[in-house]
Amino acid sequence: MLLLLTLSALLAVPAVLAVPTSNSARLANTDSSLTILYQNNLNGTDDANHIAAILLGASPASQAAKACGTLNERLISRAAIEAHYDDFYHQLSYLVYSGRANANQDFIISNGLVSFNQRRACLDFKPTPYGNRRLSVLCTQSANASQPTTAVATSQNEITIPAGRNKYVGYRNLKSWRFSGIPYADQPQRWHHSSVYSGAGQTLNATVFGSQCPQNGAGSEDCLFVNIQTPYIPKAGSKQKLKAVYFWIHGGGFNGGVGSSPGTDGGNLASREDLVVVTINYGKF
Structure with missing residues (x-):
């Protein structure tokens, strides 16, 4: 129950989401969710060929x-999408399949729009529309x-x-948003819960x-x-389209194991299966 209460506060993302730079505007998740789109084939040696x-x-x-710009990024270009056509075709079609986007929904890109044409099974590129329509952004x-x-x-x-009651500074790599070393309990007194x-x-x-945690003469x-x-980081307060949580408890019989092992890192799994992966440290002391 202790851990579940902590996770519910962290995963709800209930307030302002911002890039911590002093000279940029702040992007609030009161207005937007943030999703990393990556066509992950689980072949790490092939990552350089994808964006x-x-x-x-x-x-x-x-x-x-x-x-x-608030994320230190720019609108993606049509050329970049066309150079990685299959990746974006599958990602946009998955958004439609999962209910995150409507069929033929337009997305704003640099100097135009892109959409997944479900009927023709292709990507459509269009010029920038007149007016100031509100559309999803890539x-x-x-x-x-x-x-x-x-x-x-x-x-x-x-x-x-x-x-909850604190702010947490995380970061992103190619495939996922990452938040590490989040305390879910005070340091306990020895032999106490x-x-x-x-x-x-x-x-x-x-x-x-x-x-x-302490094991084999090491740890704290x-x-x-x-x-x-x-x-995926949801829009603040939203309970729509939330992701399943995969909770990993390492083995080791209190003599080994740690939630930060590269071999059980959750980034690839989160990206490939479109879910939240949580790993934990625990101990007996």
Whole structure:
């Protein structure tokens, strides 16, 4: 129950979502969800041949480029989509299949629109429309590190989410939004049960993993952390189209194992299966 209460607060994403840079506008998830689109074939050696995009919610056409800019990105170009046609064909068709988009829905790109034509089974490109229609936006995704061992937080890919009583600074790699080392309990006294994390009004660094629990002479008793990888951050307060959560508890019999093992990192699974992956540290001390 302790962990579930903490996760429900973190995954609800109930407040302002912003890129933590002092000189940029702030993108609020009161107005938009954020989705990383990536056609993940689970072949890490092939990642260099594919690109990702970031899907934002509906925006006036005149504000679309600015919305991408708050993520340090720009509107994706028709040339980039055509160069990776199969990737975007499958991603946009999946959005329609999953109910995230309507058939033939238009998405704003650089100097025009793109849509998935379900009847003709192709992508359609159109000129920029007259007026200022509100349409979903496709931005570039320049965070190209694709593996858990190569993903590093930078000023260009970090993002801050207020959730519950604190703010959490995470980041993105090629395939997912990543929040690591989130405390779900206070450091317990030895031989006592843990209690819900009591910190409030803090900005917590969720870009690095927390310590493993004591085992085989290593680790720390301050080790009760969760890690979250997800391709999707919902619009604040929305309960529509939420993702399933895959909760991974490492093995090891209290003698080994950690929630941050690269071999069980949730980024690939979250991307491929379109779900939220949560891994946990736990211990006996």
